[in-house]
Amino acid sequence: MDIKTMTFLIVGASFILYIGIAIWSRAGSTNEFYVAGGDVHPVANGMATAADWMSAASFISMAGLISFMGYDGAVYLMGWTGGYVLLALCLAPYLRKFGKFTVPDFVGDRYYSQLARTVAVICAIFVCFTYVAGQMRGVGVVFSRFLEVDIVTGVVIGMAIVFFYTVLGGMKGITYTQVAQFCVLLFAYLVPAVFISIMMTGNAIPQLGFGDQITGSETYLLDKLDGLSADLGFAAYTLGSKSTIDVFFITAALMVGTAGLPHVIVRFFTVPKVRDARRSAGWALLFIALVYTTAPAIATFARVNMIDTINGEQSTGTDYAQAPEWIKNWEKTGLIGWEDKNQDGKMFYSGDERNEMKIDRDIMVLANPEIANLPSWVIALVAAGGIAAALSTSAGLLLVISTSVSHDLLKRNLMPDITDKKELFYARLAAGVAIVVAGYFGVHPPGFVAQVVAFAFGLAASSFFPAIIMGIFYKRMNKEGAISGMLAGITFTAAYIIYFKFVNPAANLPQNWWFGISPEGIGTLGMLLNFVVAFVVKQFTAEVPQDVQDMVESIRYPKKQVVNP
Template identity: 70%
Template structure:
C-alpha cells in the first residue's frame, strides 16, 4: 500500500479509538468533566499526564530544533524535563492537598480574593491560548503532508476532532483518550528511531546509536560535525547562543512547566495525595522514553537530510523532497543555475529551505523506511498535538465556567455550569484554530512563549502561596499583572511590532523572547515580596491552612508541636 492509504488507515483507526473512548466515557457531572471523578489509577494517570505533557512541540518540533541548532537545542530537553521534576516534587502534592484543581481556584482561595482569581483566569487564558496555537499548527502540518490537504484545511479537521471528544467527554473522556494517545505517540516515535539507528549505526537502541559509529568507523557526531562545517555551518556539538540566554530559556521552560494549568489539574484525577506522587513518577518514566530518544532522532534526521540533498542535482532529488515541496514546508531554488543544490543556510546563496517542524515527520521518508512507518508517524504526530490541545481546551473551559461564571453566580446549577463549560470549550476550539492558521512562529517557539508566560505569571504566586504565610492578595495581584504584562509586551514587541530588531544586540541583557519569562518571573517575585511587606498580612485562617498543607497526612497539624 502507498503512504496515503497507510496514513488514512492508521490515522482513521486511531481517531476511531479516541472518539469511541469519548462516547463511552462521556462526562455526566461537573466532577467528571473537571477531574474525571477523581478515580483514575496512578498508572493510567501517569500515561495521560505524559501524553498531556508531550505536545506537538515535543513530538514534532523539539527534534527539529535540535537537528538545526545542535547543542543550542538542548535547552528544550533540559528545561522541559527539569520542569516536570520541579512540578512533581515541589508543587503537585501541596496543590493536591490544598484541594483546588485549577490554578485560579487555588489563587482565589489562597489569596482570599475574587480579584486575584480573575487575574489568574486572565493569565490562564493567555497561557492556554498561546500554547494551544502551537498544537493546532502541528495538527495542520501533519494533515497537510499526509492527507494531501493545505495546512489551513488540516487545522479545521483537527479542530473538529478535538471539539468532539474534549467538549463531549471533559476530563473523563480526555484522560482515557490520552492513555490511548500516549501508546500511539510513543510507538510512532520509537519505531522509526530504532529503524534509522539500525541503518546508520547497526545499534537498535537510538540512545546508544547516537554515540555509535557509522560506515567507515567514524563516530556519527564527529562525521556530522565535519559535514556541517564543510557546508559553512557551526559544529553540531558546540553552541552559539550566549550563556545568559541558554540559562534564561532553560529556567523559563522549567518554572513555566511548574505553572502550566493543564498539567497541574492532572494531579486531581487520582483518589489520594499518595497516588498523585506515584502518577508523577510514572509520567516521568514515560516522558523520559521520548526525551532521551529525541537527540538521536535529530542527529539521524539532519545527517540523512544533508546526505541525500546537499550538492545533489536539482532534477534528481529524492522523492521525499518532492512530497514535502507540495506543502511549501520545503523549497528548492537553483539561484545560481548550476543544476545543483547549494545548502548554505542564513546566506543569500542558500537554495534549500527546510521547515524545522518537519524533521521528525519526514525522517521515515528520508531514510526510505516502509510506508506503514510513515503512516504510523503521522498518527503519532496527531496523537501528540490533539492530546495536549484537549487538555488546554479543558483548562480554558474550566477557567470560564468554574472560575469566572461560578464566581459571579455562586447559585448556578451544575447542569448550567456544565453547559457553559462545553460552550466555552467549543469557542476556544474556534479561536485556537484561528491561531493555528495564523501562528506567531514555529511550533516549539510558540510553546516556549506559553511557558514564559506561565513562568512570569503563575509560578511565583504558587510557590509563595505554598511556602510563605506572609504572602497576601495585594502582592499576588500586583506580581501576576507585572510579570504577565512585562513578558507579553516583550514577546509582542520583538515578534510582531519590530521583528527586524529580534537579534542579540537588541535583547535586554542578551535574553531572547523565548527566555524572557525568566526576567518576568524575577519581576513577579520582587513585586510580590515588596507589596506584601507594605500591606496587611493574610488572615490567620489562611496562614493556618498554609501551615497545614505542608504537613504530611497522619503527622499531626502544624499546631500540635
C-alpha cells in the same frame, strides 16, 4: 500500499479509537468533566500526564530544533525535562492536598480574593491560548503533508476531532483518550528511531546509536555531522553559539513555566489520594524519559540523512529532476522550497550564500522516515503519533480554558447560584468557542511550533509560578502582593515578546535584547519581577488573615495526632 492510503488507514483507526473512548467515558457531572471523578489509576494518570505534557512541540518540533540548532537546541530538552521534575517534587502533592479543581481556584482561595481568582483566570486563558496555537499548527503541518490538504483544512479537521471528545467527555474522556494517544505517540516515536539507528550504526538502541560509529566506517556519526556542518557553513553541531546568560534564562523559563502550566497541574487532581499524585508523577516522568532521551538521536539521524540526500554523498548537489520523492511531497505543503541560484539544475543546502533550500524545522521528525526510505506503514505511524501529540495537549489546554470560564469565572465569581447542569453547559460552550479561536491561531501562528510553546512557558513562568510557590511555601504572602506580582510579571513578559515578534521583528537581535536575553527566555526575568513586586507590595499592605495562614500550614504539614494517655 502507498503512503497516503496507509496514512488514511492508520490515522483513521486512531481517530475511531479516540472517539470511541470519548463516547464510552463521557462525563455526566461537573466532577467528571473537571477531574474525571478523581478516581484515575496512577499508571493511567501517568500516561495521560505524559501525553498532556508531550505536545506537538515535543513530538514534532523539539527534535527539529536540535537538528537545526545542534547543541543550542538542548536548552529545550533540559528545560522541559527539569521543569517536570520540579513540578512533580515541589508542587503536585501540595496542590493535590489542597483539593481544588484548577489553578485559579487555588489562587482565589489561597489569596482569599475574587480579584486574585479573576486575574488568574485571565492569565490561564492567555497562557493556554498561546500554547494551543502551537498545537493546532502542529496538526496542520501533519495533515498538510500526509493527507495532502492545505494547512487550513488540516487545522479544521483537528478542531473537529478535539471538539468532539473535549466537549463530550470532559476530563474523564480526555484522560482515557490521552492514555491511548500516549501509546500511539510513544510507538510512533521509537519505531523509526530504532530502524534508522540499526541502518546507520548497527545499534538497536537509538540513545546509544547516535554516539556510535557509522556502519562500515571508523568515523563516529557526530564527528561526521560536525565535519559536514563546518564544510557547509553551519556552526559545529556539538558546539553552542548562544550566550551563557540566554541559555540559562531560556532553560529556567521552560523549567518554571512547566511547573506553572495549568493543564498539567490539573492532572494531579484526577487521582484518589495525595500518595497517588506522587506515584502518577513518577510514572509520567518515566514515560516522558522514553521520548525525550530519543529526541537527540532522531535529530542527529535526520540531519545527516537530509544533508546527504540533498547535497549527495560528495556534497556537490543533487539534480532536482532526480530529487527523492520526499522533497517533492513536502514542497506541495510550502514547508520546503528550492531556488536554483546558479542555474545548474542541482539542489544545494548550506549555511552560507550557497544555500538554495528553504526547509522548515517542524518537518524533521515527520519527514525522517521518508528521508531514510522506511516502509510506508512507519511513515503513516509517525503521522498518527504527531497528530496524537498535538490533539492530546490541545484537549488538556481547551479544558483548562473551559473550566476557567465556567467554574472559576462564573460559578465562583459572577454566577454563584448556577446549577451543575448549567455550569456544565457553559463549560462546553466555552470549549467550543476556545477551539474556534485556537484554530485561527493555528492557521496564523506567531512562529514555529516549539517557539510558540516556549512563549507560553514564559508567560506561565512569569505569572503562575511565583503565585503558586509563595502560596504553598510562604504563608505571609498576601493577596495584594500576589495580584500585583502576577499582573507585573505577565504584562512585562507579554510586552517583550509582542514587541520583538510582532511590533518590531527586525530588532529581534542579541544586541537589542535586554541583558542579552531572547524573547524565549524573558519569562525568567518576568518571574523575578513578579517576586520582587509581590514582596514590595506585601510590605505596605495588610497581613494575611490567621485562618489563611493555618490553611497554608495544613497543606504542607499533616495534622498532629492527639494520643490519649
